[in-house]
Amino acid sequence: MAKILFISDNYLNESLGIMCLSSYLKINNHKVDIALLSEYKRVDDLLKFIKEISCDIIGFSVMTPQASAFQHISKIIKERTHHTIIWGGPHCTLMPDETSKDGYVDIICVGEGEESLLELMNRIDARKAFDDIPNLMIKKKDRWIRNELCNLEADLDKYPFPDRALYYNRYPFLRNFLLKKFVTMRGCPYDCFYCFAPNLKEIYKGKGALVRRHSVEYVIAEIESVISKYPTKVLHFSDDTFNTNKDWVMNFLASYKENIALPFTCNITVVGIDEEMVKGLKAAGCSGVAFGLESGIESVRFKVLNKKFKNLDFIKTSRLLHRYKIKFIISMLFCLPNETIENVVESICFANLMKPWGIRASILKIFKGTKLAKVLLERGLCEAVGEFTYQPKDLHNNHSKIKNILWAGNLLIKFPMLLPFAKKILYFPAHCLAVPLIMLSYWTDVIYHKIPLVQALGYFWSARKVFIKGLASEQADIYRKIAP
Numbered sequence: 435m436a437k438i439l440f441i442s443d444n445y446l447n448e449s450l451g452i453m454c455l456s457s458y459l460k461i462n463n464h465k466v467d468i469a470l471l472s473e474y475k476r477v478d479d480l481l482k483f484i485k486e487i488s489c490d491i492i493g494f495s496v497m498t499p500q501a502s503a504f505q506h507i508s509k510i511i512k513e514r515t516h517h518t519i520i521w522g523g524p525h526c527t528l529m530p531d532e533t534s535k536d537g538y539v540d541i542i543c544v545g546e547g548e549e550s551l552l553e554l555m556n557r558i559d560a561r562k563a564f565d566d567i568p569n570l571m572i573k574k575k576d577r578w579i580r581n582e583l584c585n586l587e588a589d590l591d592k593y594p595f596p597d598r599a600l601y602y603n604r605y606p607f608l609r610n611f612l613l614k615k616f617v618t619m620r621g622c623p624y625d626c627f628y629c630f631a632p633n634l635k636e637i638y639k640g641k642g643a644l645v646r647r648h649s650v651e652y653v654i655a656e657i658e659s660v661i662s663k664y665p666t667k668v669l670h671f672s673d674d675t676f677n678t679n680k681d682w683v684m685n686f687l688a689s690y691k692e693n694i695a696l697p698f699t700c701n702i703t704v705v706g707i708d709e710e711m712v713k714g715l716k717a718a719g720c721s722g723v724a725f726g727l728e729s730g731i732e733s734v735r736f737k738v739l740n741k742k743f744k745n746l747d748f749i750k751t752s753r754l755l756h757r758y759k760i761k762f763i764i765s766m767l768f769c770l771p772n773e774t775i776e777n778v779v780e781s782i783c784f785a786n787l788m789k790p791w792g793i794r795a796s797i798l799k800i801f802k803g804t805k806l807a808k809v810l811l812e813r814g815l816c817e818a819v820g821e822f823t824y825q826p827k828d829l830h831n832n833h834s835k836i837k838n839i840l841w842a843g844n845l846l847i848k849f850p851m852l853l854p855f856a857k858k859i860l861y862f863p864a865h866c867l868a869v870p871l872i873m874l875s876y877w878t879d880v881i882y883h884k885i886p887l888v889q890a891l892g893y894f895w896s897a898r899k900v901f902i903k904g905l906a907s908e909q910a911d912i913y914r915k916i917a918p
């Protein structure tokens with residue numbers, strides 16, 4: 435039996451990746467523990483905990499915005515404890531070479547991790563060499579050994595339910611939070627250039643079908659098991675495109691209605707959805723859906739972002755959602771290449787035509803390795819910000835104004851009578867209004883997810899700095915505080 439300690443930091447979001455790995459390791463007789471960095475404001479406390487629980491290996495699940503902070507903490511752990519450190523997750527899959535340049539990571543997992551991490555733990559337990567395990571990159575003195583990727587597991591039901599007890603036994607706030615999240619599928623059939631889904635297709639070419647889903651029975655049994663053990667009033671399906679595969683969705687909705695019947699939200703695409711499905715969603719208890727519009731200008735969506743959904747698809751789907759009284763939230767990206775203030779206003783006006791419940795406005799961050807990064811770099815249209823990210827060049831010198839959309843976006847959507855003044859609003863240096871208006875956006879999300887008021891307030895309070903400064907910057911602050 436070997437033991438791994440995962441160090442994680444998703445605040446109020448338990449990591450499904452870690453929970454999936456944990457349950458698979460546990461049914462194969464290994465031990466797993468977790469430490470949330472937000473709990474350890476002093477580095478000595480974290481190091482003391484690491485010593486106390488005595489593990490064989492320390493694992494991090496990394497998204498790109500977390501990478502620099504995790505480098506910092508990995509360095510401290512490596513220098514002070516000499517533990518073997520393994521990184522996995524989307525960042526490592528997207529940028530294995532960049533990850534390997536970091537001097538404090540010993541093993542990198544590229545792609546899905548269940549089988550390779552299990553094999554690694556078995557070998558550690560048996561004190562055998564582990565240089566040849568598929569999906570793993572292993573650091574040697576002067577080089578990295580890079581092993582082949584193994585085929586994708588076609589039968590996701592082979593894996594046990596994610597190990598929620600890992601988080602919930604230690605963190606009552608997560609256990610008691612009435613919204614619980616589920617993932618029913620892996621992979622996405624689309625190819626948006628700013629996303630890491632197309633990269634997955636490339637690296638897994640010839641290794642089996644990328645888009646896979648659990649059986650309806652598996653998902654229903656998982657939900658039943660969660661709601662029988664933990665307080666749950668609302669569900670969210672974190673799948674990228676919940677409406678993929680109509681037959682599966684219709685069967686699932688029928689079974690969900692019969693066996694679960696709790697309100698839920700999910701992420702959809704505006705194609706592959708029709709009236710029958712929207713009706714089924716409503717009947718099963720779907721209270722809200724979210725989908726990505728990204729840009730309200732069709733040509734930008736098609737040519738720059740490679741998101742090939744027509745304006746008409748958005749209009750048709752939004753009408754259906756209104757007909758069946760399902761709230762919807764639209765994700766939008768701003769500061770796109772060559773974007774002007776006029777483009778932003780046009781984009782928002784198109785979003786407003788759909789009369790959404792709210793929008794989630796983000797500033798485009800282009801991760802290294804994505805197709806968008808490659809295309810824009812070739813055309814000299816983006817520049818590096820930090821080690822892993824690019825941003826489009828500010829050709830019209832207007833990004834500072836466009837960024838005001840972060841607080842103004844929901845104001846314009848909730849009060850469309852302000853749209854004729856949208857440009858003036860974006861020019862307005864209303865920083866004093868920014869915090870309450872960003873709160874309006876979060877509040878829009880709270881109501882969308884049907885989170886009970888008391889918990890929503892508790893959530894706001896415990897993560898107030900995250901809400902105001904953003905998750906990544908709050909994480910960076912915490913790690914700065916735990917500098918050696």
Ligand code: B12
Pocket residue numbers: 443444447448449450451452454455493494495496497498499500520521522523524525528543545546547548551617621628629630631672673674796801905906909
């Ligand atoms: C749910 C979700 C979230 C949740 C929870 C995240 C979590 N870690 O669970 C929340 C809301 C917190 C979130 C936030 C963000 N997210 Co997010 N999120 C997702 C989503 C939709 C599903 C993740 C998931 O649960 N997958 C299912 C599990 C089973 O897969 P997995 O996590 O990849 O884990 C497997 C492998 O990666 C590997 N593995 C993972 N960790 C480890 C660790 C070790 C040691 C090993 C060996 C293996 C290993 O094994 C696992 C099992 O096979 C993905 C999209 C997707 N389809 O993956 C985006 C995604 C992960 N998010 C992404 C992004 C960009 C963000 C944000 C930056 C968005 C934003 N603008 O704020 C923030 C980052 C917040 C931060 N902490 O800084 C990107 C990451 C891209 C990148 N380059 O890193 C993704 C891939 C979306 C995309 N399509 O591009 N997100």
Ligand code: SF4
Pocket residue numbers: 622623624625626629630631632674675703726741
């Ligand atoms: S639909 Fe969503 S998950 Fe799929 S490629 Fe586009 S952005 Fe990525």
